[in-house]
Amino acid sequence: MKKHVYKYDVIRIVLTVLVVIGHANYYNAGNAYGGIYIADQMSAAGIVDTAFHGFAEQIKQLIYTFHMPAFFALSGTLFYSQLKNGRFNSVTEVVKNKISRLVVPFVFVYLFWNTPIKIFSGYYSQSENIWKDILMQMFIPTNMYLWYLEALFFDFVCAYLLCKYAKKTWMINTTSFAVYIAVLFLERATAITTLFGNPLRYLLWFVFGMNLNKYGKVAKNHLNRFKWGGGGTAPCGALDYWLLWTRIPSTFGLACKRFIFGKCGNSNCVGDL
Numbered sequence: 440m441k442k443h444v445y446k447y448d449v450i451r452i453v454l455t456v457l458v459v460i461g462h463a464n465y466y467n468a469g470n471a472y473g474g475i476y477i478a479d480q481m482s483a484a485g486i487v488d489t490a491f492h493g494f495a496e497q498i499k500q501l502i503y504t505f506h507m508p509a510f511f512a513l514s515g516t517l518f519y520s521q522l523k524n525g526r527f528n529s530v531t532e533v534v535k536n537k538i539s540r541l542v543v544p545f546v547f548v549y550l551f552w553n554t555p556i557k558i559f560s561g562y563y564s565q566s567e568n569i570w571k572d573i574l575m576q577m578f579i580p581t582n583m584y585l586w587y588l589e590a591l592f593f594d595f596v597c598a599y600l601l602c603k604y605a606k607k608t609w610m611i612n613t614t615s616f617a618v619y620i621a622v623l624f625l626e627r628a629t630a631i632t633t634l635f636g637n638p639l640r641y642l643l644w645f646v647f648g649m650n651l652n653k654y655g656k657v658a659k660n661h662l663n664r665f666k667w668g669g670g671g672t673a674p675c676g677a678l679d680y681w682l683l684w685t686r687i688p689s690t691f692g693l694a695c696k697r698f699i700f701g702k703c704g705n706s707n708c709v710g711d712l
Contacts, residue, residue, distance in 0.1 A: 450513055457506045462584070464492070464499045472572035473563045507587070508644040514591055515648025518598060523652075533599045537592045545588040549577055553585065586637055593638035594645045601646070608653070611646060619643040 466478035466488075481488070527533050554573055556562075563569045605611045622639045 447513060447517065450509070454506055454510055454513070457502045461499045461502045461506065464495045466492075469562075470576075472575050473557065473566055475560060475562055507641065508647075510587065511591070511594065511641040511644040512648030512651065514594070515598065515645035515650075516652040517648075518595060518645075519649040519652040522599075522602065527599060530596065530599055530603070533596055537595045541588045541592045541595075545585050545592075546577070549585055590637040590641055594642050597638065597642055598645055598649065608650070612650065615643045615646040 466481070467476045468474055469476060478488075521527065527536070558569070563572060566572045601611045601614060605614055618639050619642065622636060626636060
């Protein structure tokens with residue numbers, strides 16, 4: 440019998456509220472395939488922005504530093520629980536399950552809710568080929584607000600493949616981090632938005648959520664080592680946490696730690712990784 444974890448529901452609700460707050464603050468909403476630019480119209484009409492909106496904009500910027508990584512981490516945490524319980528035995532099962540739960544709702548809502556609203560609101564008023572722009576927004580996730588569902592679908596599949604073929608936790612973590620850096624570099628260097636841009640960028644946080652599920656209790660004990668004084672030191676504790684995250688083999692990790700910090704206190708050395 441599955442155990443329902445209510446704290447995850449609370450986290451979902453909080454993050455959803457943050458998304459609504461963040462999205463409610465936009466004056467401009469658009470990209471290369473269409474848009475509505477209220478801020479530009481206000482400026483042309485000589486209308487000055489309000490102090491409240493300026494404050495709300497700062498709140499939005501703060502929210503955007505963490506709320507989407509948190510969503511992906513939460514999904515990764517729940518996905519790891521499914522893997523532990525033997526929910527999926529092949530990548531085909533993952534794909535079929537996530538198509539029905541993510542892709543089908545995404546396509547339905549986009550075509551029969553989002554698109555009509557955009558058309559009647561004048562979102563595509565400057566479009567030379569409206570149907571091309573509609574399809575481009577569907578297949579390039581960063582160009583529309585439902586991008587999260589597409590990105591999440593790909594991350595479920597990628598995470599399953601990583602677990603199946605990389606197997607070692609440190610390899611999974613290192614791969615997701617390397618992919619994250621590569622995507623950031625390529626997007627900054629080329630300024631090209633691709634189908635896999637968002638999924639690969641947030642794969643790191645999805646994997647981080649899986650690690651929280653797998654090593655949550657161990658990590659809690661290791662976080663105590665960030666305290667100054669006592670048997671360990673903050674730098675020593677930081678190294679402990681990094682070794683825990685990367686899952687570097689314990690013998691090598693302990694050797695590195697002793698080389699840098701010496702013994703770091705008797706009971707606080709990494710010998711259990």
